[in-house]
Amino acid sequence: MGVKKGMSQTFIGGVRYPVTKVNAGPCVITQVKNEEKDGYWAVQIGFGNKKLTKISKPLRGHLKKSAKGDHAPRFLREVRLNVKPELGVGDELKVSDIFKEGDYISVAGVSKGKGFAGVIKRWGFAGGPRTHGQSDRERAPGSIGQGTTPGRVRKGKKMAGRMGGDKVTVKNLRVISVDGENHTLTVSGSVPGAPNSLLVIRKLSGGTLNTGEPSKVKKVKDKVAKRGDTKIVKDEKEEKKEDKE
16 A cells, blocks of 8 residues: 655656656554454555544554554555465565566556536537537537436436546556665556545566667667768768868
């Protein structure tokens, strides 16, 4: 788990990439579920800080072993496992223990809330024509039903309403860099949510980050270099003509 800090850019092999900075971890193990008692293997991980005085007494007792001083984890999430975990309650998970540069990940978060929105902004409707008596229907949804049969509006009809504030998962993002000391993760592209919002990061598969120049960039540079050479040759020829004259 982590929190979104903001977007930036980085250069890899002469190519600019948009990136998102994420403060990930350290996460602490707050509970271990076993197959005999709970029916499956799982660990509950906690992230963030919250004063014990602001936590209910039952939850305070649950987090007693994983709390540090007068603070306990703020966010709790459960992760299912296929085998018995090697970690116990109170152990920490660092971002450098799980991720490395080039890994493919998925990032889940709650998207920004945009309030009450019409069908054009919310669903991408085209709207009505501006002419032929439709001057007041440009951003209207149009007909929403089928008439006598079924005589009602079917469930799930795309209409105006609250937009945003939904759980969104973005897959196949790349890990650009990992800073284990500062618990920072740099991810390619954009991730859902506002700054300082909670993110759940999952590793999909391993990979390596290609820091060399892509073939397209090489071709463009070669073309530019050739153009520059021809220009220099032309300039030299013109100078020789001027000398002769």
